[in-house]
Amino acid sequence: MSFFDSLFNLINDLTWGWALIPFLVVLGVFFTVASGFVQFRFFKRMFRVLRSSDEDSDPSQISAREALLVSVGGRVGGGNIAGVAVAITAGGPGAVFWMWAIALVGMCSALVEATLAQTYKRTQPDGAYRGGPAQAIIHGLGNNYRWLAVIYSVCLIASFAIGFNAFQGNTVAGAALDSMAIPRVWTGAVLAIATGFIVYGGIHRIAKAADVIIPVMAIGYIGMALLIILLNLTGVPGVIWDIVTNAFGFREAVAGGMGAAIAQGLRRGLFSNEAGLGSAPNVAATAYVRHPVSQGITQSFSVFIDTIIICSCTAFVILLGDVYVPGAEGVDGVILTQQSMVDHVGSWAQYFLTAAIFLFSFSSIMYNYYLGENALSFLTKNPVAVQVLRIAIIGIVFLGAVAPGATFVFNFSDPMMGILAVVNLLAIMMMFPIALRVINDFRSQLDAGIARPIFDPKKFPDLDTDPSAWPDAK
Incomplete structure (x- = not known):
């Protein structure tokens, strides 16, 4: 066991330790500049997806809005509640500014990876669409790169389907035990049953569940944050000033100053919004849209929702309260967020946050399962393998919930996600x-006065696309 611990720690050091975050930042900036700041050019267009009838004209398919909600459910999780608190504790208020900065850059990375996943998606025998980075590698780079797609798929299953689902179960059970004294075994049983109901329904049931859970989750949490902001409205300018001055080292809240703020902001921001990590494109490929860039814009919007909106809510809840003391040790993670809420509105807030954590974590479990299923479908077409995966994930969620020290179950998740991101x-x-x-094709159609561009595979004869996946093309 010590050998594997050493191996995983080495992989983690070689990826997240020093190489991967600069790689993500540099490539995100390059994509932004080379694409002509496409995430800002199409920013107003992002909100079109909230109108469910805008892109969805086939009720048998996953709509752009449903794909958005599933991906938001996956991106929004413990990182938005506990991760922001960790970033502020370790990096000071300035870390929030760098979380915002990496999100604005990451919006372009998300747009690019989702556009590629859509471009190379395939129609399945049941008429649904399936794709993602593994399929994009095979059809975009050629079969000689199959080994790269296999590494990607194995790491996706190991990190998201196994490790992170154990973590989500553990997080919910811990919160329920601390705030309401509910035994871990009962929380684990409820989570396992709910997970079984969802995973045996496939992507369509996941999408329908997300269509209900995610708006309730997001609106409830944002509403609570807005209430706290209104109650402390006079303190908002001071908080914004602290964020900016700490971000650029004019004021030092923690040891390390500006360097700590940048490191924590970038790391926690990337962990939270997953832009460029290769997870969300698996969901993006399931959507029925008229042009790949339409779903790219949608996934860019999901990064905006995750970090600019929801992470900011947590940050303001913490920074407007009296619980957080710059440079102090002791209160950290989800406890800091929970105590800050209680400080603002009373003890009932701890129950609200437990419910929010349950919804955040359950939406992530649904998302993580589909990522695992999609990766498995690339590795094997054996239907028995999917059934084994479903049973395994139900068991993993339960075991993660009932074992208080279950960290050994998901210690390998970070290094596996590191390899996943590199690939x-x-x-x-x-x-x-x-x-x-593909982006320029979308842009040229808009410039020509076409309000809703259509992707025509015949205009890209050199690309290995699936014409049946684009029924709107003439």
Whole structure:
């Protein structure tokens, strides 16, 4: 066991330790500049997806709005509640500014990777669409790169389907035990049953559940944050001033100053919004849209929702209260967020936060399961394998919940996600010229007065696309 611990720690150091975050930042900036700041050009268009009838004209398919909600459910999780608190504790208020900065850059990375996943999606025998980075690697780079797609798929299953689902179960059970004294076994049983109901319904049931859970989750949490902001409205300018001055080292809240703020803000921001990590494109590929860039814009919007909106809510709840003391030790993570809420509105807030954590975590479990299923469908077409995966994930959620010290179950998740991110970034870097062609096609149609551009595979005869996935093309 010590050998594996050493191996995983080495992988983690070689990826997240020093190489991966600069890689993500540099590539995100490059994509932004090379694409002509496409995430800002299309920003107003992002809100069109909230009108459910805008892109969805086939009720048998996953709509753009449903794909948005599933991906938001996956991106929004413990990182938005506990991760922001950790970033502020370790990096000071300035970390929030750098979380915002990396989100604005990451919006472009999310747009590019989702556009590629859509471009190379395939129609399944049941008429549904399936795709993602593994399929994009095979059809975009060629079969010689199958080994790269296999590494990606194995790491996706190990990190998200196994490790992170154990973590989500553990987080919910811990919160329920601390705030309401509910035994872990009962929380684990409820989570396992709910997970079983969802995973045996496939992507359509996941999408329908997300269509209900995610708006309730997001609106409830944002509403609570807005209430706290209104109650402390006079303190908002001071908080914004602290965030900016700490971000640039004019004021030092923690040891390390500006360096700590940048490091914590970038790391926690990337962990939270997952832009460029190669997870959300698996969901993006399931959507029925008229043009790949339409779903790219939607996934860019999900990064905005995750970090600019929801992470900011947590940050203001913490920074407007009296619980957080810069440089002090002791209160950290979800406890800091929970105590800050209680400080603002009373003890009932701890129950509200427990409910929010349950919804956040359950939406992530649904998302993580689909990522695992999609990766498994690339590795094998054996239907028995999917059934084994479903049973395994139900068991993993339960075991993660009932074991208080279950960290050994998901200690390998971070290094596996590190490898996953490296593979995905290499792939989208090599395929970026293709993504840029597709983006320019979308842009030229808009310039020609076409309100809703349509992707025509015949205009890209050199690309290995699936014409049946684009029924709107003439």
